[in-house]
C-alpha cells in the first residue's frame with residue numbers, strides 16, 4: 647500500500663512516521679520522591695531518561711514480524727499506539743495542531759505534486775534528542 651497512490655489515509659501514514667522516526671527521541675523526568683519503576687528504585691532527585699524512540703519500537707506492543715512489526719515501516723499501521731507525543735499528564739499540548747498542520751501540508755503536497763520522490767538520501771541533523779532532517783531534496787515531476 648502506498649501513500650502516494652492514495653491507498654492510505656495521510657493521517658494514518660503520519661502516525662507511522664512519528665512512531666518510526668520519533669521527532670522527540672527522549673525526555674527526562676526528575677523524581678520528587680522515592681519511587682519504584684518496573685522493579686527499579688528511583689530515589690528523590692534522581693533524573694530518569696524516557697526513551698520514546700525506543701518505546702515506539704517495542705516488539706511487545708508492535709510485534710516482531712519483519713514486514714509489519716516494531717522495526718518495520720508499515721505506512722498503513724492502524725491502530726498505532728505509539729508514544730511519539732508522550733503519554734499521560736504531559737501528553738503533547740500541541741499534538742492536535744501538529745497533526746492538522748502535517749496532514750494539510752502532506753495532502754496539499756501530494757495533490758499538487760503526485761509524483762514527488764526523494765532526490766537523494768537526506769542528510770540528518772547532528773542531534774539525537776530532537777531528531778530530524780537537515781534538508782530534503784525532492785523531484786517534483
Ligand code: HEM
Nearest residue numbers: 669670673730731732733735736737738739740741743744
Ligand atoms: C510532530 C510534532 C510534535 C511532536 C512529535 C511533539 C512531541 C511532544 C512530546 C513527546 C511531548 C511530551 C514531553 C514530556 O512529556 O516531557 C510534548 C509536550 C509538549 N508539546 Fe509537543 N510535539 C509536537 C508539536 C508540538 C506543537 C506544534 C506544540 C505547540 C503548538 C507543542 C507543544 C507542546 C507542549 C506545550 C508540551 C508540554 C505539555 C506538558 O508538559 O504538559 N508540541 N510534545
